[in-house]
Amino acid sequence: MIEHYLDCRHEFGGRGPTAFDCWGQVRDVRANVFGWEWLPSYGAIADGDKRAFTEACVKERVAFQEVAATPGAIATVWRHRLCVHVGIVVLVDGILAVLETNPGSGPRWLSVADFERQYLKVIYYHDR
Known part of the structure; x- marks a missing residue:
């Protein structure tokens, strides 16, 4: 399900299909994995x-x-009053995880607990 995203490279402004930034990845997973409407690009x-x-x-x-x-929830990462990163919650082999991409690691998934340990303030949002 998410293997395609793990094979893509990180690229600022990337909206797929072979390169994504964090927002591009979130919106693509919502549309192509979960089948929900596209969110705005903000590219x-x-x-x-x-x-x-x-x-x-x-x-x-x-x-x-x-x-x-x-x-399907969007994991937003906050530093003070600024949103600095996003990922999307997925199931990986029965494990609740956050799929993310960033310049340092590229695409990866972390268990929710590991994602929350990686970042100081994480808030999840869902429209379903």
């Missing part, structure tokens, strides 16, 4: 522009509610 947000990334996150979460980690 024009420059690498490192965390204020613009946060504004986009806040705009999208209006339609979402805060939840516990569940499949």
Whole structure:
């Protein structure tokens, strides 16, 4: 199910099918794995522009509610008042995990507990 995403490279502004940034990966998994509607691209947000990334996150979460980690939930990573990263909750061999991609590690999945240990503040949002 998520093997394709693990074979892709990380690329800022990447919207697939062979390269993704964190938001590009989240929106593609929601549409192509879960079969849900596409979220806006926001591909024009420059690498490192965390204020613009946060504004986009806040705009999208209006339609979402805060939840516990569940499949399809968007894992948002916060540093103070800035959203600095996102991933998506998936099931991997029966394990609740977060699929993410970033410049340092590229694409990977971490158990929810390991993802939460990796980042100081994680909030999950879901619109289903």
